[in-house]
Amino acid sequence: MSTTRHLVNRRRRLATTAARTATAPAGEPTAERPGTDRPGHEAELPPPGTEPGDGPEPDGTAPAAAEDTGTGERTADATDTTDATDTADATDTPSGKGSPSARTRRLPVILCLLTVLLGGFAAYAATQASSLRDDPATRNTALTDIARTSEVKGAATQAVEAVFSYDFADPEALDRAVRTHLTGEAVRQHTTMLAAVRDQGPKQKLLLTTTVTESGVERIDGDRARVLVYADQSNTRTAPAKSGDKAAEDERTYAAAMLAVDLVRTDGTWRIANLDTLGAGS
Structure with a gap:
């Protein structure tokens, strides 16, 4: 300036x-x-x-x-x-990078890219959800349904205490327990395991009492469940009196038992369908 x-x-x-x-004028001084x-x-x-x-x-x-x-x-x-x-002309040129026409041309491309990305994410999420539903650990209701887990534990405890207890004075109680709490293969397994008790019970005046001390639900899948059971057993026998004795002697023994039971729900009731002694003898 x-x-x-x-x-x-x-x-x-x-x-x-x-x-x-x-x-x-000429000659005039400046x-x-x-x-x-x-x-x-x-x-x-x-x-x-x-x-x-x-x-x-x-x-x-x-x-x-x-x-x-x-x-x-x-x-x-x-x-x-x-x-x-x-500079002013270059800034005002409609074909510049910041012009509305350029942004308008890029908008459909951006929308197409977003659509492809969202579609891929939806497919991935569906695949992951399906794999989770097929995972046995995810289907295990014992991990999520506390009420159902408690129901299964109660049914397993009641069934084990009933079918593994015997009173020589009322042998029919054991038969009623079998009909109420066992089904399928478990009936045959139970008959084999308690054959000696049924045979010697009346002679020895046997009294067998089983008490569940702890149990844990391994899994619940729909109408099927598997429970691990720990129990204490008390056996009382009345031995015949020896010569010269006035009264018979009672023999009492204690033992611990551990077994896994598979239960099924039929007619609204949980019943033991399989007995697994985990390698132990009867």
């Missing part, structure tokens, strides 16, 4: 000087500059060969150097104006 102002002032001074020279008729004016005037405004700018910086193009305009001004015009 300071360079442009300097050019304008210089043109005005040149035009004024030329007009005065053309109109002044008008002196104001202030040259007082002492010390040399200190106030600019050096010869310079014009007012050629000196440093008010802020202390030298005027920018520029060549005259011959038309009175400096190259620096023309360059600055051209650069500013080109």
Whole structure:
């Protein structure tokens, strides 16, 4: 801006000087500059060969150097104006990166990519859900249904205590327990395991009592379950009196038992369908 102002002032001074020279009569002295008729004016005037405004700018910086193009305009001004015009044109060009038309063309592509990604994620989620449903650990209700787990434990405890207890005075109680709590293969297994008890019970006045001390549900899958049972057994026998004795002697023994039972739910009741002594004898 300071360079442009300097050019304008210089043109005005040149035009004024030329007009005065053309109109002044021949032989008439040229008008002196104001202030040259007082002492010390040399200190106030600019050096010869310079014009007012050629000196440093008010802020202390030298005027920018520029060549005259011959038309009175400096190259620096023309360059600055051209650069500013080109920059404005490039910013306003509709085909620029930030133009609405470019964003409109990219929108369908972005939507297609999102659709593909969402479809792939949905397929992956469906596959993972199916694999989880097929996993036996996921189908195990014992891990999630506390009420059903408690029901199975109670049924297993009641059944084991009933079918493994015997009273010589009421042998029919054992038969009723078998009909109530056993089904399928478990009936045959129980008959084999307690054959000796049934045979010797009346003779020895046997009293067998089984008490479950601990149990744990291994799994529940629909209407089937498997329970691990720990129990204590007490056997009481009345031995025949020896010669010279007035009364018979009672023999009492204790033992621990561990077995796994498989239960099935039929007609709303849990029954033992299989007895597994885990390798122990009867």
